Amino acid sequence: MKKQISIIVFILILFGDLATAENFSYDYVGVQLATTDSDATEKEIYLLASKSINNNISLRGGLYYYAGDWTTSNKSKEQIGKGFYIDSVFNVGITSTTDFVVSTGYSYFSAESICTPISGVCTSSSNATNDTNIYSATIGIKQKLTDSIEIEAHYRGIEFEEGTSSVTQGNLILMDRLSDNISFGIDYSWNITRNDFNRSGLFIRREF
Numbered sequence: 001m002k003k004q005i006s007i008i009v010f011i012l013i014l015f016g017d018l019a020t021a022e023n024f025s026y027d028y029v030g031v032q033l034a035t036t037d038s039d040a041t042e043k044e045i046y047l048l049a050s051k052s053i054n055n056n057i058s059l060r061g062g063l064y065y066y067a068g069d070w071t072t073s074n075k076s077k078e079q080i081g082k083g084f085y086i087d088s089v090f091n092v093g094i095t096s097t098t099d100f101v102v103s104t105g106y107s108y109f110s111a112e113s114i115c116t117p118i119s120g121v122c123t124s125s126s127n128a129t130n131d132t133n134i135y136s137a138t139i140g141i142k143q144k145l146t147d148s149i150e151i152e153a154h155y156r157g158i159e160f161e162e163g164t165s166s167v168t169q170g171n172l173i174l175m176d177r178l179s180d181n182i183s184f185g186i187d188y189s190w191n192i193t194r195n196d197f198n199r200s201g202l203f204i205r206r207e208f
Helices: 002-014
Strands: 028-036 043-052 057-071 075-095 098-117 128-144 149-160 167-177 182-191 198-207
Touching: 028 182, 043 198, 057 098, 075 128
Parallel strands: none
Antiparallel strands: 028 043, 028 198, 043 057, 057 075, 075 098, 098 128, 128 149, 149 167, 167 182, 182 198
């Protein structure tokens, strides 16, 4: 994963002055509501923003909060997390309706686990706070289907600082422009490797 991130950073630097890519807007703010198939992160909220540095480079980041709860035979558990992320993004127009996009990013989150015994006993590890650093690298395309509808497809590698192996994910985004600067979309991600996991989200963006 670190090698992949290094290669993408090199691409960002090497091709940062390529010809203008103006097919899509990389300047926006937005909010996203999401859910996953994990009880621990079944409700998620994201506040996000993106700002272009030049015609081909932009910075993207945001804050997020998630919560989940579940019950076993003798315990009730709850998890609450919050964090932030920041990505550097390189984009270039390869046709009049298609952008090639690569990015590298860093994310931090802190999760608090709370256990309430029903008939059993909660261990010390059941009531704990876990801080995690996450590194990611993504490659993909953005495609205009019509004047108002866009689709994105991405392949993402993720590495957790304390993890023993990386995770790869697929990501699809479908967005419809409701007005000159307001868009609404669907964001879906799924694990390609390791355990089964998927995330489904709805978002709204305002371009500027």
